[in-house]
Amino acid sequence: MLNYFSLCNQFHPNLDFVCFSLLAAKYRPYGVYKDSRSILVIHNLAHQGVEPASTYPDLGLPPEWYGALEWVFPEWARRHALDKGEAVNFLKGAVVTADRIVTVSKGYSWEVTTAEGGQGLNELLSSRKSVLNGIHIHFSLSYSSTTSRKQLSRVIKVNSKYASTAGIVNGIDINDWNPATDKCIPCHYSVDDLSGKAKCKGALQKELGLPIRPDVPLIGFIGRLDYQKGIDLIQLIIPDLMREDVQFVSFDSFSLL
Template identity: 55%
Template sequence: GLGDVAGALPASFAARGHRTMVIAPRYLNGTKNDALYEDVEYTGKNITVFLAGEDVTVGLYHLFKDGVDFVFIDHPSYHRDGGPYGNAYGAYGDNLFRFSLLSLVACEVPLQLELGGYNYGDKCVFMANDWHSSLVCVYVASKYRPYGVYKDARTVLCIHNMAHHGTEPSTVFPELSLPNEWYGCVEWVFPEHMRAHELDKGEAVNPLKGALVTCDRILTVSQGYAYEITTPEGGFGLDGLTRGRQHVLNGIVNGVDIDDWNPATDEFIPDHYWPGHMEGKAECKRQLQEELGLQQRPDVPLIGFIGRLDWQKGGDLIQDAVHNHGLLHQDLQLVMLGSGDPEFEDWMAYCESEHQDRFRGWRGFSVPVAHRIIAGCDIILMPSRFEPCGLNQLYAMRYGTVPVAHATGGLKDTIEDFNPYAHEMNGAGTGLTFSPFCEKAMMGSLNQALDTYRHHKDQWAGIQQRGMAQDFSWDRSASQYEQVFRWAMIDQAYA
């Protein structure tokens, strides 16, 4: 989700006339992904900052694409096997250094780097995404504004997942290169039940907390999630702060790339279709069934799940539905694409061996396969415990695939619940949601969807058509971001 935002939203800002820059690490891990930097050029500019008790020098690389300046920060700490945050052994031990370096250099780039003959200057809006760049807000408030720099700039914290704070032991505070009097800004004390032992005081530094108390505005990726992070269940210990700043808290649903996710032109699906010409969707379903080794039956409902196999995504509800509610004893087919919890991956293999004619589990992730599942399935199942925004339901609706989802966060905001009796029995809604979070509620909504698919074809077609008519473009989202930026510039700097 965050990668989609960083790739697509800036281009929409640029198309609307804004000078836009994206700053990110130059990740190199010795895989084919390194080729993504082929067109990126070294600017000849290095920046040195004081961090972790020493001068740290980084190189700046640049790519101008779709009207956006993409600036990549090059440092050895970003060159290693694995992903951006960790590898098979867990999170990297120096993540706080890596992302505080990103944040501090991001504050220097608009001042020092000339692009097109001009730098960006100190009157700008910083949009810091999640804890990884949250220290931008803290650095601007503590190291720049007191000296008259960035006094006309504003910082906006965008929270994509409140569960991740970037906390580290309090002993690392000196490595952040913050003034000593700013310790209270990032100070965090874990509650007793989360401490390692009785002598553990729970003292830590929390970058996300620091951003919440210094940023000028707070955004989340849906209005529903903006509310949820103010509750004890969704605030993960920071709900007191978010409630105290509700007056500057907004939610904006992510968009989708309407060129990449378009059933009329999608390069990854075997046939194309669009509203009023849905024959291609039936062919996509037939070929997906053939690819998966399932019976090629147009009448059987095909259900898909795409996502991480972890606690958040609610895969355990699907397990309960299979074992306790006879889901796979119905005349249907189910395909799951994802990776994560090894025990859940093993369960998928077991389930496939027990229900060879009705279940397929695809371990791992593949963009082309995800496109084919979205296009070929009749229903996308999303039983997430919490979902800040969610993208699969947006993709599904564009492809005439009906989402059945837990009524939480962005899922609740973007899916209008199906009502067959609305508009003189013509129906309304773009999908089905369930609440509370339990297998019985999920099965109730799923069975309603299956009944509608099997016995009320006109109503089903109506759900598909209404979903495909929704506007989830990034341009719609960008206009809402602009309003938040205007509000930020009107208000006085918060810290």
């Protein structure tokens, strides 16, 4: 009996991941890979690793596995009238074949199942989640190849016995980043004594050249200038917000992905 564990972050190593998962789905009924598992970690669903369908023969995968990666762009996303939108999607292949799907928070595990946050994969992610939770939701598969449809249906059926979708919160080391003991801040504070927090606020205002005012709200944003982080919402509110008696600090970077 072969035991194997595969952990995949985003779409980048997904070919190895898909190969393992499909082999496991194929041979588990015969006792092979029975105790092996694969876990997909989704950080940002916007990055899926989509390539033209013509690249599939170069991936070294059997033709009957095409359905796991098959992807069709909606009409509005196609380049011209003759573009059929046919592509292969590495992340979609991992979603189909994963034993367990994990996101970076409980909230994001819900968001990826919505039309707004699912980036085209929301129905597929919802189908995996609903089967695991015991709630039946009809999900129709429509792929061009009959063989691909059968193969994909088999993978989902077999892997659903083992799989789950969950959110695991990204966290910090509460010992290193404890404001009661942190050596990187001017003053310490805790839930029992918040006086030091006001002093930290004043120190930040001074360092940034802002008026040192304990009475004014100091609002901060730390994150990438990326749609996923809600920067569009900040852009909408900034003009009205800055008409109020507030201070706003943004520490951010551009997304390179």
